Amino acid sequence: MDSNIRILIVDEHTVMRCSLMAFFKYESGMKAIAEACNGIEAVECFRALQPDVTLMDLRMTGLSGVEAITMIRQEFPNAKVIILTAYDGDEDIYRGLRAGAKGYLLKKDTSCNELLEAIRQVHEGKKYIPIGVGAKLADRIEYSTLSERECDVLRLVARGRNNRAIAAALNICEGTVKSHLNQILSKLQADDRTQAVVTALKRGIISI
Known part of the structure; x- marks a missing residue:
């Protein structure tokens, strides 16, 4: 029976996948058994x-990492997943954690030793x-959560749409768009539309 911790590596970037596969090849007690380049392959x-x-x-x-984790844990509730990301x-x-991840590591901050320790702890x-x-x-x-509709509005703002275009795209009136924007600025503690978009992108509320 294989006593190694069997690891699946999921990353969109080929260099990252190859680096991790090579890293675990020489790590005692762990074994990278497969790699996937997207959420569908991961599932x-x-x-x-x-x-x-x-x-x-x-x-x-x-399929995003969060969506993949959600799908995996629906079928395998005891799945042990660590998010390893730049975000x-x-x-x-x-x-990520709400979806069921047991760990969250940042690529830029995580040392090899910390990665190994995280894997051991999550495995336990x-x-x-x-x-x-x-x-x-x-x-x-400290922040109020944006509603799904407010996120829809903000995504369109991020794409350069004006209020009229946003209203047409979402099938709502311009007054409703303005109301949503006021709520967005308040919740994100932003002074204007541009700052709201920058804040939302930085926090991961929306992506482009």
Whole structure:
């Protein structure tokens, strides 16, 4: 029986996948058993191999990391997933953990030793949330959550649409658009539309 921790690597970037596959090749007690380049492949690989721990990127073409985690855990409630990503927005972190991830690591801040420790702890049934990630998550409490409609409006603002175009796209009146924008500015503590978009992108509330 294989005593190694069997790891599935999911990342959109080929270099990252190859680097991790090579890294685990020489790590005692761990074994990278497969790689996937998007969320759909991740779900298929997990279903076929049922790894002990999955390292999941957050934003990928098509099915996102959060969506993939949600689908995997619907079928395999005990799945152990660690998000390994470049995105550190408080909303990114919140959505990832809410979907069922047991750990959240930032590529730019995570050392090889910390990655190994996170895998071991999650494999043992624990959670692994670095202090910096936990602080970001705590910051989210200070902000009011945007509604799905407000997010729709803000995405269109980010694409350069004016109020009339937003109203037409969402089949609502311009007055309703203005009302949504006022709520968005208030909730994001932004002075104008541009600042609201920048804040929302940075926090991971919307993506383009």
